[in-house]
Amino acid sequence: MTDTTPRPVVGRKLPRWRPLASPLTRRILAVNLLAPVVLVVGLFYLDHYQQALIRTELEGLGIHTEMVAAAIAEGAVYEEERGSLELNHAVAQQMLRRLAEPAKLRARLFGPVGELAADSRHRPGAAERVHVEELPAPKIPRWTDRLRLWWDRATHWIPTDSALPLHKEFSHPRANDYPEVMNAMAGRRDWAIRVRKTGGLVLTVAVPVQHYKQVVGALQITADGTNIARSLFQVRVAILEVFALSLALTIAVSLYMARTIARPIRRLALAAERVRHGKGRSQAIPDMSRRKDEIGELSVALKEMTEALWRRMDAIEAFAADVAHEIKNPLTSLRSAVETAVRIENPEQQRRLMAIILDDVGRLNRLISDISDASRIDAEMSRLETEPVAVAALLTSLAEVYRATTPEKTVTFTLDLPQDDPLEVQGVEPRLVQVLRNLIGNALSFSPPGGVIALGARRLDGHIRIQVDDDGPGIPANKLDAVFDRFYSERPEGEKFGTHSGLGLSISRQIIEAHGGIIRAENRATGGARFIIELLA
Numbered sequence: 001m002t003d004t005t006p007r008p009v010v011g012r013k014l015p016r017w018r019p020l021a022s023p024l025t026r027r028i029l030a031v032n033l034l035a036p037v038v039l040v041v042g043l044f045y046l047d048h049y050q051q052a053l054i055r056t057e058l059e060g061l062g063i064h065t066e067m068v069a070a071a072i073a074e075g076a077v078y079e080e081e082r083g084s085l086e087l088n089h090a091v092a093q094q095m096l097r098r099l100a101e102p103a104k105l106r107a108r109l110f111g112p113v114g115e116l117a118a119d120s121r122h123r124p125g126a127a128e129r130v131h132v133e134e135l136p137a138p139k140i141p142r143w144t145d146r147l148r149l150w151w152d153r154a155t156h157w158i159p160t161d162s163a164l165p166l167h168k169e170f171s172h173p174r175a176n177d178y179p180e181v182m183n184a185m186a187g188r189r190d191w192a193i194r195v196r197k198t199g200g201l202v203l204t205v206a207v208p209v210q211h212y213k214q215v216v217g218a219l220q221i222t223a224d225g226t227n228i229a230r231s232l233f234q235v236r237v238a239i240l241e242v243f244a245l246s247l248a249l250t251i252a253v254s255l256y257m258a259r260t261i262a263r264p265i266r267r268l269a270l271a272a273e274r275v276r277h278g279k280g281r282s283q284a285i286p287d288m289s290r291r292k293d294e295i296g297e298l299s300v301a302l303k304e305m306t307e308a309l310w311r312r313m314d315a316i317e318a319f320a321a322d323v324a325h326e327i328k329n330p331l332t333s334l335r336s337a338v339e340t341a342v343r344i345e346n347p348e349q350q351r352r353l354m355a356i357i358l359d360d361v362g363r364l365n366r367l368i369s370d371i372s373d374a375s376r377i378d379a380e381m382s383r384l385e386t387e388p389v390a391v392a393a394l395l396t397s398l399a400e401v402y403r404a405t406t407p408e409k410t411v412t413f414t415l416d417l418p419q420d421d422p423l424e425v426q427g428v429e430p431r432l433v434q435v436l437r438n439l440i441g442n443a444l445s446f447s448p449p450g451g452v453i454a455l456g457a458r459r460l461d462g463h464i465r466i467q468v469d470d471d472g473p474g475i476p477a478n479k480l481d482a483v484f485d486r487f488y489s490e491r492p493e494g495e496k497f498g499t500h501s502g503l504g505l506s507i508s509r510q511i512i513e514a515h516g517g518i519i520r521a522e523n524r525a526t527g528g529a530r531f532i533i534e535l536l537a
Helices: 023-032 034-044 047-075 089-100 143-154 179-185 226-277 294-343 347-383 391-405 429-446 504-514
Strands: 077-079 085-087 106-110 116-119 122-124 129-131 190-195 201-211 214-224 387-390 411-416 424-427 451-460 463-469 518-523 529-536
Touching: 023 034, 023 226, 034 226, 047 077, 047 089, 047 106, 047 190, 047 201, 047 214, 047 226, 085 214, 089 106, 089 116, 179 190, 179 201, 179 214, 226 294, 294 347, 387 391, 387 429, 391 411, 391 429, 391 451, 391 463, 424 429, 424 529, 429 451, 429 463, 429 504, 429 529, 504 518
Parallel strands: 411 451
Antiparallel strands: 077 085, 106 116, 106 214, 122 129, 190 201, 201 214, 387 424, 451 463, 463 529, 518 529
């Protein structure tokens, strides 16, 4: 046996809002972090800046080398009796040491046949020369030094200087060990960039030592690339500082945006969930209209939608009650007629009762048809596509139809339409025809014999205004709006009871409001009723 017991619908429970757990917050963070990440990636690509530093260093080193070479040419070169120029090695050694040490450079002087004549890091000793290597002064390591050491270890895999030749130190160097020195021996200034095994650049500039335009040797000055590395590292540290600041600001702004965007949306979602599964109407949508932004507009829209939903539910409940009440009357009459017909034997009375039964059945049929029509209008209007409808042609066609079907000399139909203006509106033509037929049928019911039903339309302030006038008794002043209520049943005298269901004008208002227009009733100054429809042009 199948269990048909209704079960409550259990909705998905929304988890508690956490900033970093929110998908929207993560998306905001991801988008906002893109710019700082691009900035920090630039740490690995500073080639242009490095090349500019190298050029500047080589230019300065070249000027310094030429000055030292000129000093040696003036102070360490002498002329022999035979007129040849000779290089005084001892004087050159002293001059190199004095001129190179203050700038912390290494200078080597090669003689005319390529031998090493002087070296700024050699000291004459008792037996042989002593090589002097200046050690850096002890200093307290700073955080930047630790960071630089970490950076060197972390980025050793980056192939920055792999294309440069390796720097080599020779125990007995000669001019032909260095191409730039050989070019200087030929009278041309030259330079070279090499890299150490342990990393780091070595910059070398070689210039000829000339006395009266005669080359007597070549001077080579070598500089460590420490300044370049330090400058690059300082730029990287500056980028890291900017990145850290921008990262902190980005996270703060992202969390602020998440708090002002994701959290209110979460609150609205939770409120909607509570409204959906809550009992009663105590659950309400938070009012965020003071925000003056899209989320505020969303809260207002959700609030209005919820209120419209409650109103629709109230309307459905009232409609169901009205339907039950209206159907109950003919059913009661029908039941009484059937029970009476069973007990009586008079054929005439039986015929009268059968006529009553047929009238009640017909009334029930009209009620059920109109109720079905009224209940599906909203759904049907939401599905149908609107199209341009020419109101002028529509009124002309209806007037011709009613003139042809109405008994002659009973009611006259007149038209009041503008020339050369179709009066187009966006709508569903069958439903607009239904509204106009309801209004014309209502006018026919109340018009006296020989009366006039005037159909008219004109363009007014961006609207199309349609009027249906009759010469009937008019509408009581306190009933001008009530005539559009469901099952309103004030009919003209002499009309057979139950001919109309009382839903025609209610359905007409429902259709016009679904088109975004309004419909109202008023009394004419000369007598009679006037129904007015206004639709957007």
